[in-house]
Amino acid sequence: MKNKIDSFKKYKDEYKKSVQNPELFWKKQADQFSWEKKWDAVLKWDFNKADVKWFEGGKLNITTNCIDRHLNKNANKTAIKWIPNNTKEDIININYSQLHKQVCKFSNVLKKNNIKIGDRVCIYMPMVPELVIAVLACARIGAIHSVVFAGFSATSLKDRINDASCSLLITSDGGFRGNKIIPLKNISDEAMKETPSIKKCIVLKRTKTTVNMHKDRDVWWHEEMLGASENFNAKTMDSEDPLFILYTSGSTGKPKGILHTIAGYMVYTAYTFKNVFQYDNEDIYWCTADIGWITGHSYVIYGPLLNAATSVMFEGVPSYPHQGRFWEIIEKEKINIFYTAPTAIRALQAKGTKFVTPFDLKSLKVLGTVGEPINDDAWKWYNKHVGNNMCPIVDSWWQTETGGIMISNLAGVTPSRATYATLPLPGIQPCIVDNKGNEINDSNTKGNLCIKFPWPSIARTIYGDHIRFKDTYFKKFKNKYFTGDGALKDKDGMYKITGRVDDVIIVSGHNLGTAEIESAINQHKNICESAVVEFPHKIKGNGIYAFVISRELPKNLDQQKKEINNLISSNIGPIAKADKIQFVEGLPKTRSGKIMRRILRKIASGKTHSLGDTSTLLDSSIVDKIKSNRE
Numbered sequence: 001m002k003n004k005i006d007s008f009k010k011y012k013d014e015y016k017k018s019v020q021n022p023e024l025f026w027k028k029q030a031d032q033f034s035w036e037k038k039w040d041a042v043l044k045w046d047f048n049k050a051d052v053k054w055f056e057g058g059k060l061n062i063t064t065n066c067i068d069r070h071l072n073k074n075a076n077k078t079a080i081k082w083i084p085n086n087t088k089e090d091i092i093n094i095n096y097s098q099l100h101k102q103v104c105k106f107s108n109v110l111k112k113n114n115i116k117i118g119d120r121v122c123i124y125m126p127m128v129p130e131l132v133i134a135v136l137a138c139a140r141i142g143a144i145h146s147v148v149f150a151g152f153s154a155t156s157l158k159d160r161i162n163d164a165s166c167s168l169l170i171t172s173d174g175g176f177r178g179n180k181i182i183p184l185k186n187i188s189d190e191a192m193k194e195t196p197s198i199k200k201c202i203v204l205k206r207t208k209t210t211v212n213m214h215k216d217r218d219v220w221w222h223e224e225m226l227g228a229s230e231n232f233n234a235k236t237m238d239s240e241d242p243l244f245i246l247y248t249s250g251s252t253g254k255p256k257g258i259l260h261t262i263a264g265y266m267v268y269t270a271y272t273f274k275n276v277f278q279y280d281n282e283d284i285y286w287c288t289a290d291i292g293w294i295t296g297h298s299y300v301i302y303g304p305l306l307n308a309a310t311s312v313m314f315e316g317v318p319s320y321p322h323q324g325r326f327w328e329i330i331e332k333e334k335i336n337i338f339y340t341a342p343t344a345i346r347a348l349q350a351k352g353t354k355f356v357t358p359f360d361l362k363s364l365k366v367l368g369t370v371g372e373p374i375n376d377d378a379w380k381w382y383n384k385h386v387g388n389n390m391c392p393i394v395d396s397w398w399q400t401e402t403g404g405i406m407i408s409n410l411a412g413v414t415p416s417r418a419t420y421a422t423l424p425l426p427g428i429q430p431c432i433v434d435n436k437g438n439e440i441n442d443s444n445t446k447g448n449l450c451i452k453f454p455w456p457s458i459a460r461t462i463y464g465d466h467i468r469f470k471d472t473y474f475k476k477f478k479n480k481y482f483t484g485d486g487a488l489k490d491k492d493g494m495y496k497i498t499g500r501v502d503d504v505i506i507v508s509g510h511n512l513g514t515a516e517i518e519s520a521i522n523q524h525k526n527i528c529e530s531a532v533v534e535f536p537h538k539i540k541g542n543g544i545y546a547f548v549i550s551r552e553l554p555k556n557l558d559q560q561k562k563e564i565n566n567l568i569s570s571n572i573g574p575i576a577k578a579d580k581i582q583f584v585e586g587l588p589k590t591r592s593g594k595i596m597r598r599i600l601r602k603i604a605s606g607k608t609h610s611l612g613d614t615s616t617l618l619d620s621s622i623v624d625k626i627k628s629n630r631e
């Protein structure tokens, strides 16, 4: 992409242009891609109907733009540099020409397995190159990919497959993570007991774990690929055709299948990748996110490949085989741009600098963070011990629903400020509103973060439930997209994100809905009601504190806590566990029956001296009892 923003002045100019004439601004960006036919209209929108369309009428394929477009100049350039979990295994470099062949081959495999435009394909795989190939092959053939993070349980996988009626599941025998092997095929088998829509399952051999291959349904990746042709004409897609579904936790009910469409997502991820990280052609870029999350979709796969970048993909975990693995990789691979999450930074910070100092991190130019607010202490540690006070840190705020980075400094170009996401990207028009929806213009006043105008990669719907989409994001504040986050703005217009204002808890960067956790807990036969809140946790950012009401006081408390945690993990995944569980006689409720989480939050975080107004409580004696038995 041309026209990188390279000065604060240019940022201000671009920002102004993008607000004065958004259509012209984004048209110029879109013009840089390869289209089979240009669009009829740049933008059509109506937030009241939760209806947004970008580049409608345009015809294209995103993989032509991610791969084919680069084959002239960059055929031999590494597209994906894959680093295995096990240090004894070889690194694999896949150049653009090889990526092209593999994606074409796998597109043919998908075709052979009856996948057509618009079909949903679920991908449940470890961080291996074949995951990228599977994703891109779906896009090439016009199928909608739904990647499910390989840390999720069989129940979570099953629910996600059924929600989108996926007809194909792509998985692997297992996945390596540190010294563990996750039996992905076995978990898939468990899920597929109750997924009537699944017709086929393609299994990659990775860990050589013994698996059962189900006749007629299961086929091996390597066998399917054997005779597949290296040519596959990318399907011609409409700008507004769906590209993927990705599930994210909501404040109520089941996870939401966030749906993104092709052209707007393409334009926006490419633009933001280039500008936020100030990517230069020869840079080696590493985003540590798993492809099971939006960060992996937008900034391991699409954004970098659209810019013909070299994107590093890491199979393992930061702590294996030693606590300095990240830093060792940076040294060995001469990483220039490094993008990770505050929870990883805090965990590594806790191990001490002795794991960092042995490594030469001089190749680093830019550092990034994403996923939750970064605390001052972690920011300073990252800046000093990883960046050697020489690398700008981009604190990038965005969401699954926004598709790409929304508020962030541009590395070394716009000012950075510890714990502030800082300024909106060109094209992004945020505002902070009070609970009645009035815009707050006073500096340093906390409110609800909203966006006033559409940007190209805004989610288009929740798969199969447009009403829920409208209600969740566009109903609370008229004519605005509501983010679910709280924020404040300082006198220079810099944004600080203060955290979720809805019932979503971010634990180690993973979004967990309190409702999902509570419904898992309530499956326990001895539990009749529960309430889950967050409390500050040194490493995870937030920990989970569960208040539970039991039918009978359990004889073996620890055993019952274990059972509760097993229920949470088996329903949601191993990432979800209550750090603290307290058995209570009752929960603080208002007269209308609403649990006052505000009070539980204070108790959970130990701020019991100032519970605030408790006058609307039905029975305030409950609060004293809970307080005195705090975990």
Ligand code: WT7
Pocket (backbone or CB within 6 Å): 248, 293, 294, 295, 369, 370, 371, 372, 373, 374, 395, 396, 397, 398, 399, 400, 401, 421, 483, 484, 485, 497, 499, 500, 506, 509, 510, 511
């Ligand atoms: C929520 C979205 C965006 C990709 C990964 C998470 C929080 C994200 C920041 C940041 C403060 C942040 C917000 C947001 N968040 N980045 N830089 N500073 N908070 O995507 O799982 O959809 O979560 O993550 O609360 O709403 P997600």
